[in-house]
Amino acid sequence: MDTSLQLEKGLLNWLLEPVNPSVRYFTLTKIFNKTVDNQEVKQARADIINSEPVKGILALQKKGGWWNNHEHATMPMYLSTAWQLMLLAELSASWEDKRVREGVDFVFENAQDKRGAFPHEGTRWQKKSPMDLICNDGLIAFGLICVGVPCSDERMCHTVDFFADVLRSGEYECRFNKGAICAWGVVKALRVLSRVPQTERSQSVKEAIDRAADFMLSRNLAKADYPTKPGGKVSPHWFLLGFPRSYQADILQTALILTDLGYSKDSRFKPVEDFLLSKRLTDSAWPLEATWNKLSIPFVKKSKRNPSKWITWQVLYILKKAGASIS
Numbered sequence: 001m002d003t004s005l006q007l008e009k010g011l012l013n014w015l016l017e018p019v020n021p022s023v024r025y026f027t028l029t030k031i032f033n034k035t036v037d038n039q040e041v042k043q044a045r046a047d048i049i050n051s052e053p054v055k056g057i058l059a060l061q062k063k064g065g066w067w068n069n070h071e072h073a074t075m076p077m078y079l080s081t082a083w084q085l086m087l088l089a090e091l092s093a094s095w096e097d098k099r100v101r102e103g104v105d106f107v108f109e110n111a112q113d114k115r116g117a118f119p120h121e122g123t124r125w126q127k128k129s130p131m132d133l134i135c136n137d138g139l140i141a142f143g144l145i146c147v148g149v150p151c152s153d154e155r156m157c158h159t160v161d162f163f164a165d166v167l168r169s170g171e172y173e174c175r176f177n178k179g180a181i182c183a184w185g186v187v188k189a190l191r192v193l194s195r196v197p198q199t200e201r202s203q204s205v206k207e208a209i210d211r212a213a214d215f216m217l218s219r220n221l222a223k224a225d226y227p228t229k230p231g232g233k234v235s236p237h238w239f240l241l242g243f244p245r246s247y248q249a250d251i252l253q254t255a256l257i258l259t260d261l262g263y264s265k266d267s268r269f270k271p272v273e274d275f276l277l278s279k280r281l282t283d284s285a286w287p288l289e290a291t292w293n294k295l296s297i298p299f300v301k302k303s304k305r306n307p308s309k310w311i312t313w314q315v316l317y318i319l320k321k322a323g324a325s326i327s
Contacts, residue, residue, distance in 0.1 A: 010284075011284060012027065012316075014285075015027040015031075015309055015312065016028070018044075018047065020309055021045075021051050022054075022090075022091045022092050023309045024047075025041065025044040025092050026313050028040055031313065031316060031317050031320060045092070048093055051091075052297070052299065053091070053295075053297035053299040054091055056296075056297035057084050057088060057296060058100075060296055061084070061099055061102075061103065064106070065081070065099070065102025065103050065105060065106040066080075066106050067080055067081045067103070068296075069081075072110070072121050073110040074107075074111055074121050074140065078292055078293060078294040079296055081103055081106050081107055082118070082139075082143060083143075083296075084103065084296060085100070085103050085107060085140075085143035085144065086140070086142065086143035087295070087296070088143070089143045089146035089147045090243070092146075094147060095147045095148040095149060096148065100147055104149055107140065107144065112155060112158070115130070116160075116162035118136065118141060118159075119136070120133055120136050125176070129173075129175070130162070130166045131171060131182070131185060132174050132175050133176055134163075134182070134189050135184050135185045135249075137162070137189070138163070138188025138189045138191060138192055139246070139247070141163065142191055142192050142195070144156065144159070145159075145160075145192060145195045145196075151196055151197070151200050152200075160192070160196055161204070163189045163192050163193055163208065164204045164205045166189060167190065167208035167209070167211060168207050168208040170211055172215065177229055178229035178230070180227060180229035180232065181228075183224065183226040183249065184248060184249040186212050186215060186216060187216065187249035187253060187254050188249060190209065190212045190216070190257055190261075191253070191257050193209050193212075194209070194260045213258060213261055213263055216254060217258070217263065217266060217268040221251055221268075221271055221275075222251065222274065222275040223271075224239075224251070238250050238251055239251065239275075240289040241286060241287060241311045242290035243291060243308070243310045243311060243314075244291065244292055244300075245290075251276075252276070252315070252318075255272045255276070255318050256318060259317065259318045264318065265321075265322065265323065269322060272318070272322070273318075273319060273322050273324040276315050276318065276319060277324070277326070279315075280315075283307060285308070285312045286307065286311040286312045287302075287303055287305065287306060287307060288300055288303065288310060288311045289302055289303075290302055
């Protein structure tokens with residue numbers, strides 16, 4: 001067997017190990033293109049809800065569907081209900097589980113405004129325009145749509161319309177970025193729209209995706225030289241392979257979204273391939289370089305030297321879709 005094929009087979013076998021059913025699920029569906037009715041996929045999805053850390057996160061839930069704080073759905077950061085749903089979404093837990101649905105209902109009831117947004121509950125972070133702190137809106141909305149809340153749900157439909165209107169406008173300035181364009185916010189909003197099934201995307205959603213994706217690809221993604229506030233510079237977070245990601249966006253998360261949306265063969269995507277290949281460890285896997293400040297149930301640990309299944313499956317998926325060689 002060709003050495004490069006042996007290498008790839010070894011990595012894929014590692015990612016398919018049942019010890020991490022979430023990574024196994026993503027590998028089967030994203031890299032092997034297996035459908036949700038495939039028996040292996042069904043089993044991986046069934047195993048997720050009973051795996052750690054999903055069991056640990058759900059064990060912390062209080063009667064009434066909330067975590068940590070029954071007065072606020074989004075505060076404190078990392079520990080409250082919305083943040084636990086974000087983690088469950090990253091792990092691919094499903095709202096078919098009653099406990100997840102209760103958390104979803106709590107967030108919608110306590111955090112969604114009449115525009116479909118999820119404004120920050122802190123008094124100093126009030127929105128004055130839709131783009132203000134849209135990274136916060138995007139994090140919360142992603143947690144909801146990614147655990148499986150369908151776009152046919154009126155609450156989610158309202159949220160999707162909000163993001164579509166913002167991204168379609170092309171007005172990406174955030175006052176908390178001192179009025180400068182916020183590429184992070186665009187990424188977080190685009191991530192939500194990427195989860196809308198293609199068959200359910202309205203014309204408004206399609207236009208929003210096209211405009212936001214074109215904006216992200218209008219600059220070299222490996223440099224992220226987007227317009228910044230006066231005296232500003234590119235955050236070092238952009239160049240770190242992170243999971244899960246908080247308010248920050250990085251090149252990996254952006255590339256994953258653009259790949260899901262079908263842009264990996266765009267000529268402007270090429271710098272991403274080179275950047276990701278440059279991050280590979282000597283054993284040919286990829287490291288996890290950044291994560292949340294606090295996890296309710298720790299399940300990742302950053303390390304620039306150790307391979308991470310969470311990062312590796314994403315990179316392999318992106319490179320394979322782009323047609324890049326990993327040998």
